[in-house]
Amino acid sequence: MKKRVGFPNALLFYKFSILWTTFFQELGAEIVISPKTNKIIKDLGVKFAPDEDCYSTKLYFGHTLYLKDKVDFLFIPRIGSDHEVNVGCPKFIALAEVLKSMFPDLPKIIMPFFSMAKKNHGRFKILRIIFSIGFRFTLNPFRILIAGKRAFDAQSKYDEELKFSEEELHKWENSKIFLQNLSIQEQRKTPLRIALVGHPYVINDDFSSVNIKNLLLSRGIDIITPDQMPKALIENQMEKLDYNMYFNYAREILGTTMHFIENNSIDGILQLIIFSCGPDSLIGEMSARYSSRKPGTPLLQLVLDELSSETGVLTRIEAFLDMIERKNEFRRNEENCHLHSLILDH
Amino acid sequence: MPFTFPHFGSLTHVFEVVMREVGKNDLLLPKKPNRRTAELGARYSPEFICTPFKLTLGTYIEMLEEGADELGSGSCHSWCRFGYYWPVQKLILEDLGYDFKFICLDYLRPYILLRTLQKEIGNGCSLQRAIRAVRIGWIKNRLTDLVDDLLYKYRVIETEKGLSEKMAETAFKIIVETKRLRDIKKLRKQLPEFFKKNIDVQKRDNLIKVGICGELYVVYEAALNLDIHKKLNELGIVVKNTVSLRSYLDMGLKLNPFVKSPYKTAIKAAKPYIENKCGGETLENVGDIVLCKKHGRDGMVHLYPFTCMPEIITRSFIPQISQEYNLPVLSLVLDEHTGEAGFSTRIEAFADMLIRRK
Numbered sequence: 001m002k003k004r005v006g007f008p009n010a011l012l013f014y015k016f017s018i019l020w021t022t023f024f025q026e027l028g029a030e031i032v033i034s035p036k037t038n039k040i041i042k043d044l045g046v047k048f049a050p051d052e053d054c055y056s057t058k059l060y061f062g063h064t065l066y067l068k069d070k071v072d073f074l075f076i077p078r079i080g081s082d083h084e085v086n087v088g089c090p091k092f093i094a095l096a097e098v099l100k101s102m103f104p105d106l107p108k109i110i111m112p113f114f115s116m117a118k119k120n121h122g123r124f125k126i127l128r129i130i131f132s133i134g135f136r137f138t139l140n141p142f143r144i145l146i147a148g149k150r151a152f153d154a155q156s157k158y159d160e161e162l163k164f165s166e167e168e169l170h171k172w173e174n175s176k177i178f179l180q181n182l183s184i185q186e187q188r189k190t191p192l193r194i195a196l197v198g199h200p201y202v203i204n205d206d207f208s209s210v211n212i213k214n215l216l217l218s219r220g221i222d223i224i225t226p227d228q229m230p231k232a233l234i235e236n237q238m239e240k241l242d243y244n245m246y247f248n249y250a251r252e253i254l255g256t257t258m259h260f261i262e263n264n265s266i267d268g269i270l271q272l273i274i275f276s277c278g279p280d281s282l283i284g285e286m287s288a289r290y291s292s293r294k295p296g297t298p299l300l301q302l303v304l305d306e307l308s309s310e311t312g313v314l315t316r317i318e319a320f321l322d323m324i325e326r327k328n329e330f331r332r333n334e335e336n337c338h339l340h341s342l343i344l345d346h
Numbered sequence: 347m348p349f350t351f352p353h354f355g356s357l358t359h360v361f362e363v364v365m366r367e368v369g370k371n372d373l374l375l376p377k378k379p380n381r382r383t384a385e386l387g388a389r390y391s392p393e394f395i396c397t398p399f400k401l402t403l404g405t406y407i408e409m410l411e412e413g414a415d416e417l418g419s420g421s422c423h424s425w426c427r428f429g430y431y432w433p434v435q436k437l438i439l440e441d442l443g444y445d446f447k448f449i450c451l452d453y454l455r456p457y458i459l460l461r462t463l464q465k466e467i468g469n470g471c472s473l474q475r476a477i478r479a480v481r482i483g484w485i486k487n488r489l490t491d492l493v494d495d496l497l498y499k500y501r502v503i504e505t506e507k508g509l510s511e512k513m514a515e516t517a518f519k520i521i522v523e524t525k526r527l528r529d530i531k532k533l534r535k536q537l538p539e540f541f542k543k544n545i546d547v548q549k550r551d552n553l554i555k556v557g558i559c560g561e562l563y564v565v566y567e568a569a570l571n572l573d574i575h576k577k578l579n580e581l582g583i584v585v586k587n588t589v590s591l592r593s594y595l596d597m598g599l600k601l602n603p604f605v606k607s608p609y610k611t612a613i614k615a616a617k618p619y620i621e622n623k624c625g626g627e628t629l630e631n632v633g634d635i636v637l638c639k640k641h642g643r644d645g646m647v648h649l650y651p652f653t654c655m656p657e658i659i660t661r662s663f664i665p666q667i668s669q670e671y672n673l674p675v676l677s678l679v680l681d682e683h684t685g686e687a688g689f690s691t692r693i694e695a696f697a698d699m700l701i702r703r704k
């Protein structure tokens with residue numbers, strides 16, 4: 001019988017799902033992924049996770065507990081950092097061990113540790129991890145190697161497809177192309193363009209983001225998310241800071257916000273912030289201050305937690321969109337006036 | 347250019363010493379944070395940032411009002427928010443219209459630390475002098491920790507109320523003012539005698555001993571922990587801090603092959619629960635809780651600021667450890683809203699439980 005490996009569908013799974021699932025699939029394991037966050041999972045998490053933890057971690061607890069009796073192994077890697085200098089959120093390192101300590105009856109947890117920045121882990125460490133996991137499922141070292149290779153290839157292909165080139169981004173900023181397939185086009189001639197920034201596991205999780213992404217799409221609004229932004233562009237923005245943004249995953253978020261604040265090329269920025277999240281408390285403040293220093297592009301920050309409701313969020317977004325519309329209207333009128341006066345001058 | 351830095355319990359003296367050693371005499375020593383400091387800090391801080399941020403921001407504002415214009419801050423590159431304190435505080439203070447310069451000391455990277463001391467604070471002093479300053483810093487840090495320990499013991503058994511506190515003040519003064527290395531080293535023996543000679547005690551045996559662990563700032567800064575040390579002392583409990591800045595600063599301890607560093611021992615003891623560093627003092631704290639009985643303590647108090655990431659992790663292990671070792675552990679979260687009354691009740695209940703167990 002195939003061994004079943006469970007993947008809690010939360011946090012970094014949103015970033016590395018392809019890598020992880022491909023690897024185990026190639027090893028011949030049965031993949032069990034917890035469903036998209038729903039009410040049951042949320043309630044489990046909120047009930048059993050430590051009170052002070054961030055909402056996203058609470059959801060992770062919920063996903064893990066949901067999988068508890070359905071799998072032989074849980075895969076919860078301890079990722080310290082995947083960059084030479086910059087690190088991840090401390091919660092990622094400790095998750096596996098915290099879960100094991102709080103819930104002794106969980107299935108066996110596979111928890112490889114990887115930390116490039118502080119431990120200098122590199123290819124060699126990855127090989128060791130691959131083999132130490134692989135031998136639990138197959139005795140054939142070639143199969144393990146191939147599984148590893150395919151997994152990494154699949155992930156980098158996925159990442160590449162996700163990212164836009166700078167050229168494409170430029171075209172989008174100038175309304176030459178649309179990113180989303182806006183089937184439900186409203187009467188709008190040119191759709192609004194908004195950057196939806198936040199952790200990938202918040203933006204893409206319809207439940208924890210109270211469905212914001214779909215809400216925007218259904219209004220015929222074209223959105224871009226930080227993981228689609230060209231890497232060079234983000235790094236470029238980070239260079240401008242007088243400190244090093246060493247939370248690796250926060251770089252994308254802050255960089256995206258900074259880029260659009262600087263270029264003033266889109267209609268608005270919508271930032272989703274998780275209550276009591278460490279990195280968010282900082283980049284939220286930074287974004288707000290940078291934006292108030294260069295207030296061209298409106299910025300709306302929404303703080304989300306287990307108590308957020310769709311209606312509450314909806315009102316704020318409506319107000320935000322109205323404000324943008326009014327602003328654009330005003331700008332258009334001004335441009336017209338300008339044009340008139342130019343004509344009259346001649 | 348008056349230079350200032352955040353108030354940090356007894357470590358304030360250590361910071362002062364290091365600055366003076368590199369020749370920075372234009373110091374504006376920070377005031378103890380009070381209610382106004384907390385309010386100021388909280389008003390301008392991000393909503394759910396960890397509490398030390400708010401208090402240190404409040405301190406900076408108060409000191410800027412008094413004329414400081416160089417602000418010293420720690421910094422790091424680790425799994426914790428501490429390294430972003432100064433960038434965000436800088437943005438906030440700039441928006442408030444202050445004119446100042448931040449000087450940040452990266453205590454996890456010795457070379458950079460020395461460079462900053464040399465160039466930015468010491469006005470181009472020699473590298474030797476910077477090294478000496480840091481060395482004196484850690485040696486004196488051992489002494490300030492020693493005085494803390496003595497105070498937290500003598501305050502329980504003193505006959506004249508308040509005398510040990512006065513003695514501790516004097517002791518800190520002596521530590522700061524002693525200049526020659528030879529004299530400083532002698533203090534290690536002299537300070538305990540100084541306490542013994544000057545304070546009349548009422549001998550009591552079977553004293554209850556409790557270790558206090560947690561996030562560094564909240565453990566050291568009485569303004570944030572509502573002086574929990576004193577509260578426990580008044581309930582007849584001897585306390586000792588298990589965390590210390592020395593786990594980073596004390597190179598002498600790290601390099602000395604003959605002395606076992608208590609921090610390393612703690613990290614080892616934490617291994618069965620959590621293996622890898624995850625910012626802050628998580629490993630040391632988990633280890634110290636595990637080793638509680640071995641160190642002859644009757645219980646542990648774990649303090650952490652609201653939303654502190656590393657210490658929430660520590661907190662999550664406490665139920666398991668306390669069950670396995672049958673330990674009383676009190677974990678308390680603190681922020682600027684923590685009420686005196688509820689806090690005291692919890693401490694008293696904990697003390698009662700310890701007394702009953704003994």
Ligand code: SF4
Pocket residue numbers: 011054055056057089090091092199274276277278279280
């Ligand atoms: S980055 Fe923020 S939301 Fe994500 S796990 Fe860490 S604290 Fe939670």
Ligand code: SF4
Pocket residue numbers: 278396397398426427428561626627651653654655656657
């Ligand atoms: S250790 Fe905790 S309180 Fe201190 S800076 Fe880090 S997150 Fe904040």
